[in-house]
Amino acid sequence: MAVANAEVEVLIVGGGPVGLTARALLERWGVGVLLVEKHAELSPFPRSRLVNVRSMEIYRQLGLADRIAAKAFAPEYGRVRFRDTLHDRDFATAAMAGVNAPVPESPVIGVVTSQDRLEPTLLAAADTEVRFGVELVDLAEGAESVVAVLADHHRGEQTRVRARYVLAADGASSTVRPLLGIETEGPGALGGFTTVVFDADLSRWCAYQPAGVYFTPHGSFAPLYPEGGWAWFGATPEHTTDADWPDVVARALGPGADVAAEVLRVQRWVMNAFVAERFLHGRILLAGDAAHALPIIGGLGMNTGLADVHNLCWKLAGVLRGWAEPGLLETYERERHPVAHRTLRQAVASTKLMVHVLTRRRAQLATGESKSSETELPWAEWYFAQLGLVLGVTYHSPAVLTGNSTPPELSDGDTDYVxxxxxxxxxxxxxxxxxxxxxxxxxxxxxxxxxxxxxxxxxxxxxxxxxxxxxxxxxxxxxxxxxxxxxxxxxxxxxxxxxxxxxxxxxxxxxxxxxxxxxxxx
Known part of the structure; x- marks a missing residue:
């Protein structure tokens, strides 16, 4: 039986980077926060790999940028490489703008780092309460508050929490979004994928040509930490119940690799592509993957969620502290919803270009063309980690006073930033x-x-x-x-x-x- 036993200003649902960053931002404003995460601990999987330049600007504001950079890869890893197998030479390569080297448009540089290295830093960045193993199972909205029913899986009990506002950052498979009856728009599920985390010595092929990710026709390889560790990710094989994952990795490495992979973890996941029809439902707000799930190509997903809460948290603080009216929260959806749609279109376009590159390469090899030939990429050098998309965001709402002018808008595919x-x-x-x-x-x-x-x-x-x-x-x-x-x-x-x-x-x-x-x- 649920018992009413807690009140809080903001309840955050979801303990990933977006929820943890919102917690740190709200604590800076003096807002009382409770964060609940249904899993028993922080994610042990690397998942997101890129903290782009705009996100690092947010973390500089929070005093976290140096700590995050200290655990990240060196800037030369801010590059993607395309190979027929991991032990072949590059047939194409591209830099991640704002990650591979400083840019004059920002005081910081983005970093390649695994999510499981980022999250502990974010967790330690605030003192407000976090409850792991606690899942939101129901919500009831009132005129002045929201009552959330929380299930504590460890204790086997339910409690009620009354919050002034609820921030749902609980991922693409959000519990909150369907509870509110909010539908999604976009392509939806793009397919099932698997990530295999493994240990192996691959330095002979990668140490002198570092990259954040190596794309091959047999799946992609990513170094996980500066001191070692790798992940392979690709389309989930048809028969996975008794899959021999070391063999899957060995076959992906290609003939002649002669490397024994020690598999540590395996995670199956779905690549989604959608935007929620609404980000705001009364006193409940959606952010991150709960609001917009983006394909992973280009590293836009997590970073778009971080920009969401950076936009939202000062507005929540203003309403809670009385120097802003509740109508200000409506500008969150008005400002961030168009950004999510444009970013989704770019991420889908990026994915199609990636597939095009690998498909064209397979055709090139099938015709007997020499492996030594290079493939020209169908995009500019600054395509990955697009500065125009992450630094050039423009907001249109009552929270922006433009006079009689209309701020110029980025067009889809515009990767440059002025x-x-x-x-x-x-x-x-x-x-x-x-x-x-x-x-x-x-x-x-x-x-x-x-x-x-x-x-x-x-x-x-x-x-x-x-x-x-x-x-x-x-x-x-x-x-x-x-x-x-x-x-x-x-x-x-x-x-x-x-x-x-x-x-x-x-x-x-x-x-x-x-x-x-x-x-x-x-």
Whole structure:
């Protein structure tokens, strides 16, 4: 029998990277959180492998970037390689932009690291309560709260938790999404796959040509940790009940490899491709794979989920602390839903291109063409970890004040990134000092960047968390403002408003903050 025994401001369902990052972000805002994860521990599988440059900017804001990078691979692993077998030479290769080397558009660099290395760092990043082995089994929404029924598998009992809001980050096979009757849009399941984690010495073929992943027609190989360990993943064989997984890996390595693989773990999974019809249902919000499941090619899935909660958590904090109205939460869906659809289209297109490359290679070999010949990739060098898609996201909602203009939108397939200091865009990175970026000025507050801080300080309002940051005059032109103008940056680093010159009305800043937070102006 369930017993009402707990109240919390936000209940997070799901203990993967998205849920754990939301927990760390909300704790920074002082929000009371309970996170529940149905599994008994953090995932022992490598799963996601790429933390892209935008996600590392989020972790820099949380003070975690250095810790994550310390456990990750060196930048030269930020590359993909295509081979007929792992022990053949490359027939094609491509860099992961923003991972294989620093880029001038960001103060950080993305990293190749396995999810089971990332999650312990995220778990240690906050002190709010986490309950493993606890599954959400039912929800009841009220006008002021949500009552969640939780099943504790270890203790064999159920409890009720009353939360002001519920954040569902419980994966593509979400429990919460069907409970709410939310359907999905998109191709759906793309097929069954298996990941085999194994130990073997493959250094003779890979040590001098490192990569985050090696694609072959017989499945893909990925180094797991800097000190060793490998994973093979590919389409699940027809008969898996009594599959000889060391033999599967040996055959994937190809004839002549002569390597004994010690299989440690095997995981079967489904590659999904969909977006939930809605991200918001009353006081319940979906994020990460629960909101959008993306094919793994391009490393967009987890990173898109991290951007979800970075967008959402400051809005939740504002509503819970009273400096924003509940209507602000509606902008989460309005801003992130189009991003999810565009990212899904890109991930599906990436998958088709990958299949095309391998299919064309098989045809090339079938015609007797020399193995030494190279295959030209049907995309640019910066195709993987697309900067345009991860740094060029533009938001359109009442939480962005654009005046009479409409922020330019990225078109599908646009992988390039051009910094733009206009409302709706991520604030471009400029160095304020030799080691301090504009992005370092943002946190649990709104930031006003201006070359004229003295004037603007006179027009602040204590209703909203706000800091005024001097913007060096040499950056003013790049931001499209005069020495008297200003940029108002939201806590997620996106520009909420821009004044090219000093406004004539004294209440302009207050009215902008009220509009962005859906509050009544003072």
């Amino acid at each position: 910094p733009i200091a206009e409302p709706g865009h991520r604030m471009p990175h400029f160095w304020l000092t030799p080691d301090r970026s504009t992005l370092d000025a943002f946190g649990e507050w709104f930031t006003l960047l201006t070359p004229d801080p003295t004037h603007w300080t006179q027009h602040t309002d204590a209703r909203w968390p706000l800091r005024i940051e001097p913007l060096p005059k040499e950056h003013a032109d790049l931001c499209g403002i005069t020495p008297q103008g200003a940029l108002l940056i939201r806590p997620d680093g996106h520009i909420g408003a821009r004044w090219q010159d000093r406004p004539s009305a004294d209440g302009t800043l207050r009215h902008a903050l009220a509009s962005i937070t859906c509050s009544a102006p003072s």
